Amino acid sequence: DTEVTQTPKHLVMGMTNKKSLKCEQHMGHRAMYWYKQKAKKPPELMFVYSYEKLSINESVPSRFSPECPNSSLLNLHLHALQPEDSALYLCASRLAAQGGETQYFGPGTRLLVL
């Protein structure tokens, strides 16, 4: 099983809403990632969790708040987003941050901020 699942598939939210994106994997991977992808662009790294600890935050605004409650789950909490935050949000996982060779992506959550 090389599956990373993400929910919801689509999300529409207003600028004052609070919502969360969820990512799950059961491959025993200990590195998990959030990427943001705008239309016709490659994914851009947002956060890296290694062994449930945040190890990289690529200067992401505080309106995005990641959480890794256990080794299988990764959340992204959203609050007071802007219309320019509309994008496809991709979760990925890898066996280990250092030394695991394959990174698997989920199908993404397509977010629209009104």
Next chain:
Amino acid sequence: GEDVEQSLFLSVREGDSSVINCTYTDSSSTYLYWYKQEPGAGLQLLTYIFSNMDMKQDQRLTVLLNKKDKHLSLRIADTQTGDSAIYFCAESIWGSQGNLIFGKGTKLSVKP
């Protein structure tokens, strides 16, 4: 710095071979990847190659790596209409926590 370059478009006829090219700049790359993204979907890992290899074949896919020229290519044999998608080349740098540096993607169009 790290940079991955790809041509943006490729158009082929069904049944022909497709070759998508990629160049990268960081010589400390450990793994190089090809991902496929269909419209509205996530990224599907197609294949990857370790930086000390020069070729990898997997069914219709052949990856060639020229480490001296920092050039990576993906050849798709007998291209089908279902292969139409955006193909991203990506590299993973030693010591970088495994995060990927992506190229801008090559849009492959397959004409019947």
